[in-house]
Amino acid sequence: MSTIEVSAASPRSGEFQQPVVNDFSIQVATVNGSGSQTANSVLMRAIFQMGIPVSGKNMFPSNIQGLPTWFTIRTSKYGYIGRKKEIDFLVAMNPETAREDVMKLDAGSAVVYDEPLKLDALRSDLHFYPVPFDKLVGPVCPEAKLRKLVRNMIYDGIVANLLSIDMEEVHKALLKQFGKKKAKAAELNWGACQAGYDYAAKTFSKTDPYRVERMNATAGKIIIEGNTAAALGCVFAGVTVVTWYPITPSSSLVESMIGYLKRFRIDKETGKATYAVVQAEDELSAIGMVLGAAWAGARSVTSTSGPGISLMAEFVGLGYYAEIPAVIFDVQRVGPSTGLPTRTAQGDIISTALLSHGDTKHPLLFPQSPEECFSMAIEAFDLAEHFQTPVFVMVDLDLGMNNWMADPFQYPSKPIQRGKVLTAADLERLGGFARYKDVDGDGVGYRTLAGTNHPQAAYFTRGSGHNEKAQYTEREDDYVNNMDRLTHKFETMRAHVPKPVIDYNPKANVGFVAFGTSHYAVEESRDQLKAEYGIETSYLRLKAYPFTQDLLDFIRRHDRVYVVEQNRDAQMLGLMRLEYSAGEIAKLRSMRYYGGLPLDARTVTDDIVRQEGK
Amino acid sequence: MSTIEVSAASPRSGEFQQPVVNDFSIQVATVNGSGSQTANSVLMRAIFQMGIPVSGKNMFPSNIQGLPTWFTIRTSKYGYIGRKKEIDFLVAMNPETAREDVMKLDAGSAVVYDEPLKLDALRSDLHFYPVPFDKLVGPVCPEAKLRKLVRNMIYDGIVANLLSIDMEEVHKALLKQFGKKKAKAAELNWGACQAGYDYAAKTFSKTDPYRVERMNATAGKIIIEGNTAAALGCVFAGVTVVTWYPITPSSSLVESMIGYLKRFRIDKETGKATYAVVQAEDELSAIGMVLGAAWAGARSVTSTSGPGISLMAEFVGLGYYAEIPAVIFDVQRVGPSTGLPTRTAQGDIISTALLSHGDTKHPLLFPQSPEECFSMAIEAFDLAEHFQTPVFVMVDLDLGMNNWMADPFQYPSKPIQRGKVLTAADLERLGGFARYKDVDGDGVGYRTLAGTNHPQAAYFTRGSGHNEKAQYTEREDDYVNNMDRLTHKFETMRAHVPKPVIDYNPKANVGFVAFGTSHYAVEESRDQLKAEYGIETSYLRLKAYPFTQDLLDFIRRHDRVYVVEQNRDAQMLGLMRLEYSAGEIAKLRSMRYYGGLPLDARTVTDDIVRQEGK
Amino acid sequence: MSTTVTPPPKKVNRIGLEVLSYKGAKTTLCAGCGHNAISERIIECFYELGVQPWNVAKFSGIGCSSKSPAYFLGLSHGFNGVHGRMPSIATGAMLANRTVLGIGVTGDGDTASIGLGQFMHLLRRNLPFIYIIEDNGVYGLTKGQFSATADLGSKLKTGVINDLPPFDCCALALRCGATFVARSFSGDKKQLQAILKTAIAHNGLSVIDVISPCTTFNDHEGSTKSYSYIKEHDEILNELDFVPFYEDISVEIDEGEVKEVELHDGSKLRIKKLGRDYDPSNKFDALKAMDEAEKKGEVLTGVFYVDTKKPNFMEMLNLQDAPLATLPESKVRPPKDVLDQVMEELR
C-alpha cells in the first residue's frame, strides 16, 4: 500500500490552477460484473463524438464478478492515446480499493466518490465531489434489482457536468450503446444520467481545472477493439476454416468473427455457409485442424494466447517442416505459465519465433492498431500461402481487448493471393511435379491439393525426412539440402514481409525501435524527451520478423538504439542479437516493461533518460 | 547415387602399402532385424579385449525390419573414438546398398562381400574378399530357419582372420554376449565363426594393410550405452518417481532404468518397491506426473526426445514459474518435427533453454560420455531440488544409443542434496514461512511438502500471479518482484552448474567451444589442425547452461572462437549471443553439422581450415 | 476397527478442530455459483469426519471450478495446475506420498474437453483419489461457451444450440475403471454430503459428477444445466446414508431394501434403492440405468457404482507404504558394492 507524502495545502485555498483542457485522464474504479462497462463506454464515446482524441483502457481481474476493475479514459488534444500514468480525475465507486486509489493520486487531482466512503478525510490536496448514489438512484429507478446497474449511469451525468461534456452527445452515445431493441433500458439509464447531471449542477462549485472542449480530431473515425478488427480482417481475407479453443484475451477475436461470418458469409444462392468454424477440444486439436484444412487448400486460422501457443509447439514444427500454410493469432497476455491472464504483455516473441524442437523459425507480424489488425490479417494469409508456412500475428491484450479510435479500414486493394498451387491443368501441362523442388529459386516449392482431378496430383506429406519428390528418406544429403532450402525460403521472406515505419530525425543519434502497442508510449515519450530533455530521437516501428534490411540500416545510422518491449528478457532484442554482427549489437540497448499494464510514455522517458545519463 | 572417379591402378600391382595397425574403421552393411547386431558387438568387444581403443556406431533406419543398416567399428591406437569419415574395411552383406557402399570407398580399402554380389567387378583399386556365405552356413547350421542369423557370425570369423583378431578373444566376447543361459546358441555361433575363420585362412592371401595388434589401453574399462549410464545415474541419485512415454532414442534410458530398479531398489525388509515407474499415456502426462511428484517431494524424472519436449512446453513453464524441481532427459534426434528419428543431432538446444511462452529460462546439462551421463544425472537431481526448477539433461542419439568405452563410474562422493525443504520441526521453530520469499538472497525460497505434519505447512501452488506468500495477486509490483527474483535465481545458478573443461594452449589464438558428442570430433580435429596445418587451438568443453564465467574468460583470451554444434541454426552460439557483449560476440564463429551422422573430425577440420582461410 | 468415541464437545470435531480450520479464502466466484455450494459441502464433510487438514492435498486444473480449492481447506497444500492436466499432477503427487488424502476439483471443460485424455487414463489406473467434476455444461471462466458435457439441444444466452452429443463422465468412469462413481447436484445438500463422505472413506478412484449451475452464463431458460431444469429433471437413483467407522450403528433397518457397503476404513455406506431394482456393485446395471434415464431425459443422481475389492494403483505398483518423498538415502541409493557389481558386468 503506497503512502505518498502529501502537501497540507488545500487546492481550494488561494493558488489558482490553470484550466486543463482535453488533456487529462479519468479513472473509474468499480468491481467487475457490476455493469459499469456500459457507463464507461458511453462516457468515452460522448467525448469521442465531441471530436476529442480519446482512448479507453479496461483493467479487469481474472474472474467473472466482484473483484476490482479500473477503467481509464484518456483525452488528449495532442492525439496521444497510450496509457497516461497519472490519473487526474477519479470516480471512486469501489470501497475495497477507494483508499489506495485516492492515495495514489497526484496533488490537485479530482475525486468523485460515493458519499458513504468519506474519502475527503484522506487527503486535503485533492478536489472532492461526494455523491449520494443510493439516494439519487431510488427515484430514477423504481425497480430495486436494476439499481445496481443504473447507479453507474449516474456518475456519467456527474462527470459530464463537471467536465462540461455535452449532454446531447452523452444521450446520443447512450442510445447507440443500447441500440433500438433496448429502448426502454436506454430511457431508464438516460434518466439516471440526467439525475446525476442535475445533482452536480446544483450541488458542486467546480474547483478542479479539468474540462473538455469540442475539437474536430475524430471526424469519420471509428471505435473498435483490435480483436474485432482482426476478425474483420479474416472475414475479408476470405478465411474458410476457423478453429479455436476459448482463452482470454483471444476468445473475443473468434467470437466476433463468428458474428460477422454469420452475417456476411452465407451463400446467397444456397443459403449455406462458405466457412466452417469449429470450437475444438483444445489447442492441439485447433492447430491440427488448421494444418489439415490448409493442407487441403482452405484459408484457415486459429487464435489463442501464450498457453495455447506452447501446446501447439509440436504441430507448428510439423507445419514448418511439411510446409503448410497457417495463420495463428497470439493475443498475448502476461506469462510465464498462467501468469496474469487479464493483463497485457509482449512476452511470447522469441519462444514463438523459434517454436518447436529441432531447427525451426517462423515469421511473426506485429500489428500496432486496429487498422493493422485488419490489414495484417489479410497479409498474414497471403504470406502463409505464398511461403507455405505457419505465420503468427502477435497481438496483445491491450490492443485486442481495449477500445481504440481508428480510421475506417481500407477495402483490400489486391485480390487474394493463393500461392503456388498446381491445378489439374497445370499438371497436365507439366506432366507431374516435385513437391519440395526449388523451381523458382525462392525456396518455395509447388503444391497440389487433395481432390485435384489428376492422376499425378498426389504426393505424400510427412514430418519425417523427405526428398524433393516428397519421398521418405534418411539420406544425409537429402536432409541437408531440404533444411538449407528451408533456410533460403526464410531469407526470401525478408523481402515480402511488411516493412517497418521509419521516422528518421537527422538531428538524432539515438534511435527507438518498438512494435505493437509499445508504439503509443514511444511516440509520446519522444516528444517528452525532446521537450523536457532536448533529446532528439529517430524511430523505427517494426511490423514483422524476419527483419528487413531497413532495420539494419536504421541501427547503422544511429549511435544507440533502444529496443522497447513489454517483456522481461528483451526478447525482440534477442532476435536481433541472434542475427546481427557485433557492430550493430554494440549499439543496441533495451527498454523493458513487464508489469502487465499498457506501457505508458513516462515510464519509457524516465528509463531512457536514466540510460542516457541525463 | 555417387559415382567417384577411381584410379585404374590395382592395389595388388606393385606399390606396397604400409601396414595400418590399430588405426582404421570397419563397416558392416546389413539390413536391420537380421540379427547382425550380435555379430557386430562380438567383433567390437574382441578388439576391446585386446586392449585396443575402439568405438562402435550403429546407423539404423526408422523401421523394425528389412531396411539398410550400417555398423561401423573404429580402432584407434591414439584413442580417437569419434566417427571416422573414411571407411577402410567394408563387410558388404546388403545387396541393396552394396554398390554404393563400395563406390564410396577410398582406393586401397578392403571389401569382404557375399560372393553372389560380384562386387569385385565394380572397382579395381580395392582389396576384395568374396565369401560364399550360403555355402558356408549350411554345414555349421543344420536348422534352416536359424541360418539367417548364424550367417552373420561367419563374417566375424572372416574379419578376425584378415585383421588378425585373436580368436580366443572372439570366443570370450561371444560367450559374454550370449551369457550362460544361451550356451547352445553360443556354441552354434562359435562354430560358424570358426568356419569363417578357417575359410579365410585357407582361401585368402591378405593384400590389404589393415590389422590389429594387442595394446593395453582398455584395461579396467567398461562398454556401455549412454542411456544405460544415465539410467544408472538416476538409480544412484535415489530417483523415486519415473514417468515416460516411449520414443526413440530415449526409450532405452527408461527401459534399462526399470531393469536396475527391479534389481536394486526393492526394499529388503518389506519386499516392496522404493520407486514408482509409470508409462504415461503421452508426454504431457509424463511431465505432469513428474511435476506433481516433485512438488510432493519425490525425486522424479522423465525422459523423451524432441517431439516430447515440444509437448511439454506448457507444463515446463508451470514448473519454472511455480518453481518445482524436475529432471528431464532429452535424448536428441534429428528434427524439426519427426525428422530423422534414428539419426543424431544437438538440435533442441535453444528451444529447450527457452521452452514455454512468456519469459522462461531453463538450465541445461550436456553430458559428453557415459561417465557424465551417470554423474550428471546425479547432479541434475541435486540442481533441480536446490533451485526448485526443471533441469534438462541434453543427451543425443549417438551418446545415448551407441556403445562407448568408459571408465568405471565413481560412486557418488557426497550425500543426496534435497534443497530447501522445511520440516514440521522447522515450521515449529520458525512459526510459519513465506514460500516465495528470498530469505537467503540467492533467489531460492523455502518450500514444504504435502503431508508435512504441521498446521502451518500448507501453501497454495499456482501458475498464475502470486506474491511472496504464494497468495493470488494481479498487482504490478508483486508480479515484477517475483519475475526479478526468478532472474536472480537463474543468475545464482551460474556458480552451481558443472564447470567447463578447459585446455588452454598458450600458443593458440584460436579456441574451440564444443559440448556433448561434438567433443570427440573436436578433440581429434585439434590434432589434425596442428599436425596438418600448424594451427594451434585451445578448447573449452561446455557442461552446462547457464554459462559460467569461464566461458567469458575463454572467449576473451582468444581472437576467434569456433562453437562446434550439431544443428543448422547455431543454437548454442545463439545462447551466447543472447547474453554476451559485442566484443565477445565479434570473436565467435560457428561450425555446424546437421546431416544426422555422428560428427567426424575431418568435417570439422576442413571447415575450420576454410574459415581460417588456410 | 470401528471404535466408539465419546462425542466431542459442541464446537470441535473428533480431532479437536473447529470448522474454521477447514475453511479457505473468501470466494471470488459469482454469487449463487453452484461451485460455492460444493465448497461448503467439502468443508462440512472434512470437518464432520475429522480429517486432518494438513494431511490432505488439493488439486485442480483451470477454470472457475478449479479456482475453488483456494476457498476450502486452507490448511491443506493446494496445487492449481494447468488446464485439463490435473490428473497427471495428482497422480504424481499421490505416488510421491501415498499417505496423503488427495482431492481434485475440476470443471466439465477441464475434464471433458481439453482434459479428456488424462481423465480417461486416470480412470484406468484406479488411483486412490477423489475426483470431483463441477459440471455446468459451459466454460465459465471464459464467459460461457459450450463444454463437451453440454446436452444436445441445450441453448446459450446467445441463442446458439448445442448439436454435439455430450460425454457422460459417470458412464465413462464406470466403463473405464473408477471404483466409486456417483452423480449429484450442488443443490442437494444431503445427497452430496453422503457421496463426499463415502469418497473420503473409499480406497480407490472416486469420480463424482456434480451438476453445478453457472448462474452467470448457463442458468437461463433453455439451458439443461440451470437450477430450475435440474430441480425439475433430477431423478434420484437411491437414498444414501453414510455411517463413519467411529460410530455404532444401533438401529438395524429392514435389510430387504437396504444394501450396505463396508468401506476401506470400516465406514459403511447404506444404499436404499428407490423403486427400480438396482445393484450398485454391478457395472452393467448402472450402465442400463443411465441409458434408460438418458432416453427418458432424466438427470439421474445418486451412487451408480462402488467396488471395494479392485486393486488400486499403489497395489499394482507394489509400492512402499512409507511415502517415497521422504525415504532416507539408505533406502533409495544402493550401496557401493552394487555399483561395483554392475561395472564388473559391463567389463
Next chain:
Amino acid sequence: MSTTVTPPPKKVNRIGLEVLSYKGAKTTLCAGCGHNAISERIIECFYELGVQPWNVAKFSGIGCSSKSPAYFLGLSHGFNGVHGRMPSIATGAMLANRTVLGIGVTGDGDTASIGLGQFMHLLRRNLPFIYIIEDNGVYGLTKGQFSATADLGSKLKTGVINDLPPFDCCALALRCGATFVARSFSGDKKQLQAILKTAIAHNGLSVIDVISPCTTFNDHEGSTKSYSYIKEHDEILNELDFVPFYEDISVEIDEGEVKEVELHDGSKLRIKKLGRDYDPSNKFDALKAMDEAEKKGEVLTGVFYVDTKKPNFMEMLNLQDAPLATLPESKVRPPKDVLDQVMEELR
C-alpha cells in the same frame, strides 16, 4: 440411384483402372505384420468398388500402422502427421474439401494412448470419415511396449504382465457418436472386405477396430493379440454381405434372418445374424453383446452398429456442397459496401 452397368473388362474396374493404380510403395513393415494384410484389403476394396484414387485422401499418425498409408493408394494424397493427432488433421482436411473421401489409418497407441482425447472428440462430431485402428496391443515402432488396448493379463516377451484394463475402441465409438462401428481381424479377408466396403459407402464416421498382430513384438505365447490367440477366440457376431449400388440383387434370400441396411450411395449391407438375437441399429444391443463377450473372454468381431440417419458434421455446420478450399474470391470476400456498412456501425 442404383444403376446397372455392363461388367467392365477383366483387368480393370468399373472406372477403367487396373489394380496397380490402387497400390502404393513397397512396404517397409515386418514380414507377416497384420498391417500389411489390411493394406491389401484396402487396395482390393477401393479397386473393386471403382473409387477414383485421386479423389481420396489418406491420413495417419505415427507408428508402424501409421506408415502403412504409404503402401496403398499411391495415387491418393497422403498426410502422415504427428503421433496421436490424426483426427484433428483429418477433420480440417475434410472441412476444406468435403467432396474428398477420407480414410485414416492409425494404431492402438496412436488412438488409445496419446490420441485418446482427439479420437473421442472426433466421435462426437460424426465426421464423414473412415477411421481404421490397426490394433496389436503394443507400440510396434518403439519396440513393443503395452498400449492402452492391451488386455488385462496379456504378457510381453519380457514377461511383463499388463494390469491395467484396456480401452475398447468400439465400445467408446458406439457410446460417443460414431455411426458405423465394427471390429475385424487382419486375417479375416472376407469379413474385413465387407466392413471396409460398407465404410466406403457410409456417409458418417466409420470406426473399424482391426486386430492386427505384431509378429515381431506381440505374437508369442501369453499375448492376447497373437494370431493363434485371435484365431482361437474370434467370435463372429454376424455374417456380412455387401452389395454395391451398381449391382442388382437378383436372389432375395430369406428375410427372417437377414437385416438389410441401405447406405448413403444406394449400396446395401446385408447382415445375417448368427445365433444371438441382435439388432445392429440398436446401440444398447451392441453394448450388451460386447459386455457379454468381454465376460466370456471372447473377441467379438463383425458389425456392431450402423446408423444411416444421424446428421453428420458437414450437415451440422450447414456447409457448402462445393469444397471450401477452392471457392472463388467472389464467394469468400464480401464486397466493399459490406465493409463500409460495418465501418458505419462502428462510428
